[in-house]
Amino acid sequence: MNLRVFNSLSGTKEEFVPLEGNRVRMYVCGVTVYDYCHVGHARAAVVFDTIFRYLKHKGFDPCFVRNFTDIDDKIIMRAQESGIPWQEVTRKFIDAFYEDMGQLNIAAPTVEPKATDHIPEMIAMIRTLVEKGIAYESGGDVFYSIQKFPDYGRLSGKKTDDLRAGARVDVNESKRDPLDFALWKKSKPGEPFWESPWGPGRPGWHIECSAMSSRYLGETFDIHGGGKDLIFPHHENEIAQSCGCSGKQPVRYWIHNGFVNIDQEKMSKSLGNFFTIRDIYKQFHPESLRLFLLSNHYRSPIDFSRQNLEEAEKVLTRFYEALGGAAETQDPTAPLSGLDPEVRAHPLWGKFAEAMDDDFNTAVVLAHLNEELRALNKSLADACSGVTARRQAAVSAGTLRRVGGVIGLFQQDPAEFKKQIFAIRSQTLDVDVEKIESLITSRNSARKARQWADADRFRDELIRMGVALEDTPNGTEWKLK
RNA sequence: GGCGCCGUCGCCAAGUGGUAAGGCAGAGGUCUGCAAAACCUUUAUCGGCGGUUCGAAUCCGCCCGGCGCCUCCA
Secondary structure, three states, X not given: OOOEEEEOOOOEEEEOOOOEOOEEEEXXXXXXXXXXXXXXXXXXXXXXXXXXXXXXXXXXXXXXXXXXEOOOHHHHHHXXXXXXXXXXXXXXXXXXXXXXXXXXXXXXXXXXXXXXXXXXXXXXXXXXXXHOOOEEEEOOEEEEOHHHXXXXXXXXXXXXXXXHHHOOOOOOOOOOOOOOEEEEEEOOOOOOOEOOOOOOEEEOHHHHHHHHHHHHHOOOEEEEEEEHHHHHXXXXXXXXXXXXXXXXXXXXXXXXXXXXXXXXXXXXXOOOOOOEHHHHHOOOOHHHHHHHHHOOOOOOOEEOOHHHHHHHHHHHHHHHHHHHHHHHOOOOOOOOOOOHHHHHOOOHHHHHHHHHHEOOOHHHHHHHHHHXXXXXXXXXXXXXXXXXXXXHHHHHHHHXXXXXXXXXXXXXXXHHHHHHHHHHHHHHHOOOHHHHHHHHHHHHHHHHOOOHHHHHXXXXXXXHOOEEEEEEOOEEEEEEO
16 A cells, blocks of 8 residues: 655645655654744644655655754754853753653654754855855855745745735844845854855754755655744755756645644743653653554644543553553463564554655544454453463553554553552552552452451552552552543 | 634543544442442433535524634743
């Protein structure tokens, strides 16, 4: 079956065919490293990580480039405010990025270039644009002349006249047209700078992506991704720059993810309604966040709320408990071997591929995973009665883990997951394990003596402490609610 | 003002022409001393009005409600 993706350029789903055989060249705008990542960054990271993983699974050979913007106004401002050299600001937040994203199980891209490592490429590109008469120098700045690019506005569906009419654009005397954008910015005293044919300065924001994408992926590549908010002006400008240099359309499929909303409003720095990923991790398991983000289609807005995250964590816990149960049913006296062929032939794979091939519909994938989870629990319930059910459970669990693995889910040891959840809950609940266990012991003594009223009293006390009990054939288990 | 998106069960969320996936919550049941967990059963005609069509949640028009981009932003 063929993969179909929604291309922002055409506004429709198109069959995905790479430019060259199995090779997929993919570029995604990364983050500007001047602060901790918020949930919006997490969404973009998870979306394109999932796409990257699926392309590999599908047999493509993706080369995935994701950049760091490590020089820009906000970084300079942050450095000045805090009195820390800008290089240290970026280093700190790049480290934080890896820490936060690592917990979200984001796989490493093929290349992770930094803007500041590619200044010569950017200068070369700007020089070409100036030589072609598409860009012009003005008092140490260099601007791209929008008039020289008739296709300007095609990606975002904007007309240049409308843009001028809207005119929220900076009034800048040195620009010939208010819509012209900076390729090179003259540095002010005390600001970081690089030498250039137009004097000391630094690159504009948009040129870095054009320079790095063409450097690593060529003049035309397959996929370019990023958040919807980058469509205009960032990606529009990128097209203008790249096409201006090479004369070719740089990107074949544009893929944009939707926003994360809080109370129906876009989460953003300027609105101040954002949550950093590390704040979330204090109360929720990172994988719960990943599952939550995958439970909506990547192009739809997703409403971030405590309730929605709690729900995601509940679902994830259900999966891990069943997965853990399947591991326990693997009785060492009856080793289950040769499961691989059965796992590989499992019908879940077909449903998974069908959903993913339809523009990466992870929400539908989750529905299929849930159905298989039910089947697994059913087998688990029967597992004590025979080898067949036990084997079924093992196949089910194995498939669930492998399919989930393609979208970055269910890769932890269930016991470890349980411990992590406990660790997170105990931070907010203030638990006293000794007291809990002594109450459980008391309850079980009462139960043995068939003193149900006493037993229930102990249990009620535990419930008040946030402890949920579960009497199993192997004894009483407990967890934090 | 220009361009665009969204409105599906109490809540979250798929579905873009053939009579509504999945999850959470709820109800009933099985199991259990009772619970919990798990399993089974059960809950919608798709914002409103009109149109196109044999047939629309899905296409068109209008209206109502919400949001986004046009400035840095994933």
